[in-house]
Amino acid sequence: MADPAPRRDTRGIVAPAELFSRVRFRRHVPAPELRPYLEHYWLIDWALPEPYPTHVVPHPSVNVVFQRYGPLGGPARPEAEVSGIGLGLFTQRLDGEGRVCGAQFRPGGFRPFAAARPVSAWTGRRVPLHEAFPDTAALPGVRGTDEAVLSAVLSPDDDHARVAALDAFLLARGPVPDPAAEQAMELVELVRSDRTVRRVARLARLSGLSARSLQRLFASHVGVGPKWVILRYRLHEALERAEAHAAPDWAGLAAELGYSDQAHLVRDFTATVGLSPTAYARGLSVP
Template sequence: MAASRRDTRGIVDPAGLLARVRFRRHRPAEPLRRHVETYWLIDWDLPEPYASHIVPHPSVNLSFQWEEADGPPYGELTGVARGLYTRKLTGRGRVCGVKFRPGGFRPYAPAEPVAHWTGHVLPARDVFPRAGGDTPRTVTGPADDLGRVAALDAFLLSLDPEPDPRADQAMDLVEQIRADRTVRRVADLARAEGLSVRALQRLFAAYVGVSPKWAILRYRLHEALELAGTRQDLDWAGLAADLGYADQAHLARDFTSTVGIPPAAYAHAARTP
């Protein structure tokens, strides 16, 4: 099993979350890595409730969860959340999650476009009947990461999706958006791929669940969130231009509407003990 990896992009107040929970990431089995980005495991034992906030990635997540106060373990499928995702943690519990690559979920549930799941949280068994029964307990039950990762691998390998070249295309395009800060305009991305803008939008609705413009802005917002939490005296006007926003005001509005507070206030809070 690969070593745990730390990546806090999209987590609002990562220091606060990591001070309260054990949060780890692991790589899935090699045959799964084309479609699955990472496994994420969280354990907590809290004296008082804590609300975690996430600015979601354009990814579908499958999670198996157990909370002491809620009874037996259960599975959930979470489509891409357009706004801030908030989860209240209480008492003792754990989550074993699967983060699919943006564009990588459709082969596992080919009957519906991924946009069908966007903004929805539903029982995992409604999408994967095998996720019912003993599966949630099998995944969340092991005391160590090795056992939980092995159980996630076994479950996903049993689904055995068919190859889908359009899923491959969507995954490659989203990765290009994520990695290349110069990708700012949907028309340019479509032209480089030899597609019309409308065809690119249809591809993203079917395989990613959100529009290409949404994905571009979301990854740029992740970068702004990370820098706001780690850099002092950040040049917001320069950052806005660097990220492809029309001006600082547009970045501030996008940040505030998604995170809930203005970027300067978030940066100040992140630096305040």
């Protein structure tokens, strides 16, 4: 039986066609034991003649990221970090050449690998890998993550070797069985896939939890509240609609996504992306 394919949508990536024209972007599935907890691995390589800023409206996901900004063996030292859920627009400037290898966890899927702290402890933060995985602390006299871990993930040119290194890293650290994580993942997937879930009260009814218990579950295992997750997936869909249509029906989309009116959608979109929905869609249509 063939391995399942990773997701192919571009939700959350701002101007994805422009990004993909400048970098090599791939997704890969993790080892079978990891698939219940991870969305996918994502790999990016670039060699740019001039700097390029990338923008992402983050998913409600934790990422473990290995990165090298500069050529292999160059002066810039590779690093690894845990990137908690980003609350605003994430921007990264790419320059020269470099490589990033990331593991995107399913919302709710990170806690079984780093059970010592609630996932909300990482929200809005990018921290060195050893803060979540103390066994990767620096070797004596070396700043940052264990050099062997960085080299195993970032040195190979072959994608399969990088994926194998990511698999080995995570399988050595979990997952620890956690029924609450499974419940959190199921509920977030329900929000993502069911447009009728527009209010926290409805999600609480469907889950059989009180609103307070739902909030506690999301804080400990997702990292943000259920209302934030609902709003973020709305914005992802609005971005995707803008990319697919030069002149979307914003009023109709606002109603479809559960906004009280078009103005509310426009405010959320503009505050997060930095452009109004109309300006963003217009910019995508300019060659």
